[in-house]
Amino acid sequence: MDIDRIYHVSNRPLPVDDWNRVPAQGARAFVTPGVPPLPAGEKLPQLKELWTYRLDRTRLESLLAASSLELLSISGSHVADLFMLGAQRRLRALAIDWNNKVRSIAPLGDLTQLELVSLQDLRHVHDLAPLAALANLRALQIAGGMDTRMEIDSLDPLAGLGLVDLRLANIRIGDGRLGALAALPRLETLSIAVNAATLEEFARLSARIPHVRCDQFQPYVRLDGGPLPPGADPVAALDAIGDGRVMVTGKGKPTLRARSDRTRLLNYCEKFAAARHSIN
Numbered sequence: 001m002d003i004d005r006i007y008h009v010s011n012r013p014l015p016v017d018d019w020n021r022v023p024a025q026g027a028r029a030f031v032t033p034g035v036p037p038l039p040a041g042e043k044l045p046q047l048k049e050l051w052t053y054r055l056d057r058t059r060l061e062s063l064l065a066a067s068s069l070e071l072l073s074i075s076g077s078h079v080a081d082l083f084m085l086g087a088q089r090r091l092r093a094l095a096i097d098w099n100n101k102v103r104s105i106a107p108l109g110d111l112t113q114l115e116l117v118s119l120q121d122l123r124h125v126h127d128l129a130p131l132a133a134l135a136n137l138r139a140l141q142i143a144g145g146m147d148t149r150m151e152i153d154s155l156d157p158l159a160g161l162g163l164v165d166l167r168l169a170n171i172r173i174g175d176g177r178l179g180a181l182a183a184l185p186r187l188e189t190l191s192i193a194v195n196a197a198t199l200e201e202f203a204r205l206s207a208r209i210p211h212v213r214c215d216q217f218q219p220y221v222r223l224d225g226g227p228l229p230p231g232a233d234p235v236a237a238l239d240a241i242g243d244g245r246v247m248v249t250g251k252g253k254p255t256l257r258a259r260s261d262r263t264r265l266l267n268y269c270e271k272f273a274a275a276r277h278s279i280n
Contacts, residue, residue, distance in 0.1 A: 003118055003139050003167065006073050006095045012051050031055060031063065038062045052077065060084060073097075082107045089113065097121055098145065109133040121145030126174070132157040138186075139163070144170030159183035168192040176251075177201065182208035190214040194221055199250030199268065203275035219272035220246040220265060223255065234269050238262060 005011050013028045016035045019042065027048040037059060038044075047067040052060065054076035061084050064072075069088055073095040080101045085091070091111050095118040096102075102122055108114070109130035117134070118141040119125065131137065140163055144150040151172045158166075159180040166184070170193055178201045181190065190212050199219065206217035215227040219234050224244035228237055241258035248254055248268050256265055 003116060003141050003165065006051075006071070006093060006116075006118065031059075033059075038066060042066055051075075057084070064088060074099075078102075086110060092116065094118070095120075100124070104130075106130050112136065115139065117141070119143070120150075121148065122150060123148050126151055126153045128152060128155070128157040130157075131161070134161065137161050137163060139165040141167040141169075142171055143167070155180040160185075162186045164188050166190050166192075168196060171196055173197060178205045179208075181205055184209075187212050190216075192216055194247055194249055195251045195253070197251060199248070199253060199272055200275040202249050203272045204279050207276045207279035216249050218249065219269045220248050220256075222246050234272075235266065238265060 013030045015030045015032045019036065019038060027046050029047055030051040032053045033055060044067045048069060049071040050063065050067065050069055051073040052063070052075065056077070057079045060074065060077055060079065064084050064087065068090050070090055071093040072088065072091055075097040078099055078101045082102060082105060085107050088111065090113060092113055093116040094108070094111065094114055097120040099122050101124070103124045104127070105119065105125055108117065112134060113136060114134050115136050116139040117131065117137060120141065120143040123145070131140070140158070142150060142152065149170050149172045151174065153174040155173060155178065160183055163184050164186050166181070166187060166189070168191065173196055176197055178197050181187070182205060187209065192214065194216050202216050206214070213230065215221055218228050221227060222241060222244060223246060225241070228234060238258050243257050243259040246256055246258055246265065248256060248265070249272070253268070258265065
């Protein structure tokens with residue numbers, strides 16, 4: 001299961017326009033508000049992958065009651081709770097996006113077959129504790145919306161999970177700590193907002209898990225060009241950047257010019273190195 005597979009339009013089937021044609025379309029469906037409601041009592045035993053967009057609670061519940069899914073994407077359904085997911089015990093991939101009402105992801109803790117979870121723009125969800133029960137989880141994305149950060153109390157519930165791919169975008173971490181990510185024994189790739197924590201937190205985490213690929217494991221991120229190569233000397237790399245823009249890693253840190261602001265950048269490089277070496 002791959003996070004990008006859920007979201008890339010090319011992987012999503014065309015919208016359903018007639019329920020009588022779904023069996024002929026195979027095991028995948030995309031349902032929008034324009035399609036007629038599923039006929040009462042109708043079952044969709046062949047359906048394994050379902051994408052929905054802006055469906056109300058009644059429409060969602062009827063679809064979930066009629067199917068046993070392996071992949072489910074729910075976008076734009078502003079339902080107050082997720083208990084309707086409880087019967088989907090075969091679910092391996094779940095994406096929930098743009099829900100302004102839900103306040104808890106507690107029902108996810110019972111979906112123990114989940115290997116992939118993506119939660120985006122759930123502005124009233126702050127507690128990730130239910131995810132701690134997902135021993136099979138390998139890919140996780142937590143992200144805010146276009147103009148709203150997702151505020152997470154703590155990343156501590158993730159410690160010990162078998163995550164391989166972790167993506168944290170446009171989030172605010174209540175306790176400001178990244179230490180739990182050092183307790184992900186199988187982690188290979190970490191994508192995280194450059195302002196999700198302090199420069200020192202990023203530096204210390206980079207020392208604890210140097211094998212993990214993460215663009216933020218440097219004191220700055222180039223904005224005019226790609227990320228620094230793994231293991232690159234950030235001080236030496238400044239000469240190759242010219243006067244390009246760089247964003248200093250860490251919460252509240254500025255965007256600077258590599259040549260014009262070299263003295264300030266060198267100071268941040270020194271602080272990053274000192275915090276990193278404090279772990280060794």
